[in-house]
Structure formats: structure tokens, C-alpha cells
Amino acid sequence: MRSKANIKGHPIHPILVTFPIAFLTATLLFDILSLCTKDIEFRVTAGYMEGLGILCGLLAAVPGFIDYLFTVPPQSSGSKRAVKHALINVSMLVLFVIALTLRHYTDYSLSIIIIPEIVGFILLCTAGWLGGTLVYRNQIGVDPRYAGAGKWNEQYLQANNGRVEACKANELKTNQMKLIHVKGKRIVIAKTEDAYVAFDDHCTHKGGSLAGGSMICGTVQCPWHGSQFSVIDGEVKAGPARTAIKTYNTEETNGIVYLLL
Numbered sequence: 001m002r003s004k005a006n007i008k009g010h011p012i013h014p015i016l017v018t019f020p021i022a023f024l025t026a027t028l029l030f031d032i033l034s035l036c037t038k039d040i041e042f043r044v045t046a047g048y049m050e051g052l053g054i055l056c057g058l059l060a061a062v063p064g065f066i067d068y069l070f071t072v073p074p075q076s077s078g079s080k081r082a083v084k085h086a087l088i089n090v091s092m093l094v095l096f097v098i099a100l101t102l103r104h105y106t107d108y109s110l111s112i113i114i115i116p117e118i119v120g121f122i123l124l125c126t127a128g129w130l131g132g133t134l135v136y137r138n139q140i141g142v143d144p145r146y147a148g149a150g151k152w153n154e155q156y157l158q159a160n161n162g163r164v165e166a167c168k169a170n171e172l173k174t175n176q177m178k179l180i181h182v183k184g185k186r187i188v189i190a191k192t193e194d195a196y197v198a199f200d201d202h203c204t205h206k207g208g209s210l211a212g213g214s215m216i217c218g219t220v221q222c223p224w225h226g227s228q229f230s231v232i233d234g235e236v237k238a239g240p241a242r243t244a245i246k247t248y249n250t251e252e253t254n255g256i257v258y259l260l261l
Helices: 018-037 040-069 075-107 110-136
Strands: 153-157 163-168 175-180 183-189 196-200 212-216 219-221 228-231 236-238 247-253 256-260
Touching: 018 040, 018 075, 018 110, 018 212, 018 219, 040 075, 075 110, 163 196, 163 219
Parallel strands: 153 175
Antiparallel strands: 163 256, 175 183, 183 196, 212 219, 219 228, 228 236, 247 256
């Protein structure tokens, strides 16, 4: 299991990805113009665009990799989609690197160089579609929680004889949640109208982070597809999920809320 999640993601990633998309798309367009018009200036411009596009793609990969490690919920449909997204992006960059190498270090004609660029552009579009799906369907890089949900709260804790000091009794307001990591598990600590509760962060439908969803009247709703679960016993209140989530016991002692594992 990956070590950390932050529902808001890396703020610079969606900005950086626009540059390789623009430069690499322009590369193909200028090479097509050069091929059609026989104007060498278009080919030269495409070469500069290609180098910039590859460089920007490598830079954009850094926050993207950070988002994969720290934002995408592990063992989820979003995680599988993110892996495909990354592999397609890597393949796309490799193809444009091949085209750039052919352009500068060989005597290949433009009609040969443009072949990996066309395939790379197709992969670029596919990766862009997957990236959009990650944002709009899996809500990676956005905060989907309701107004008044409080600041995103996440903490790594240690268990002592099966007890974890999860939070202070006054730390959370009613219906607010906190994600904690303990013994390789992601567990949500939440405050209902009556008491503190604890349950797995993993939605049983597609693996969405429940800590990033909303809770009211003892029910938590997954932000991905709207599955609802009882935070008391984990029972499914509304689909598409069909399997209950695991819940844990808590106890409050001297103003401290303990999670019992």
C-alpha cells in the first residue's frame, strides 16, 4: 500500500501538462506543413517544438508521479487508470524522442520521422482522455467535499497494545472526518451527532476515498459514485456498492479518542 494520500493533489500538475500537449501537437502540425509545402523552416520549427515538448513532458511527470504516490487511493479503479495513464505517457514520450533522434542524427526523410510522431500524438490524446477521467470521475487533484467539512486532516499514528490515540475529543466538529494511517491501514475517524466512529477509508465499489466524501446523520457517501454506508456498522445504505465497509470500535478517555484495533 502506498504511504500517503492528499485529496487535493499537486496544484502545479494541471498547469504543466498543457505545455507538452501544446508543443508536441505543434510539432506534428509543423512537420505536416513542411511535408506539404517543402518549406524547411517548418521542419526546423518542429524540431525546436519537439525538444521543448519532451522537456516539458518530463517536468510534468514529476508532480504526476507525486500525485500517483500520494493522492490516488490505492487498490482502486483510479489507481489502475493512473497506471495506464503513466504507461501511455511514457510510450508517447519515447516515440517523440525517437522522432527527435531521427531528425537530428540521421538523414531520414520527414515522411519517416513523422510516423512515430503520428503514433505519439494518438497516444497523447489517449493519455489526455485518461487524465481527464482521473480528474472528473476519480476527482484526483480536486477537493469534492461539502462546505463546512473542515480542513483536510491526515495523520500517521502508531498503535500501542491495540489502541491508537486517534484525536482529541474536541478536534472534530459534527460530521467532520480525519484520515489516519496505522499498521498499513487507512482508517477514517469521524464524529457523528452522538459519538466518534471509525471505518475503512476504502469504498467497496471502486475503492474511492471515503475521507474525501461527505457524512451526515451517521451515513458516509463516497465522492466517486455516491455509494452510502452506515458509519456505525458499515452496512450499505445505497449502491452501487454491495459490500459493507469495515468499522472499528472507539472509546473516549480523559478527552482523548482512542481507536481500538
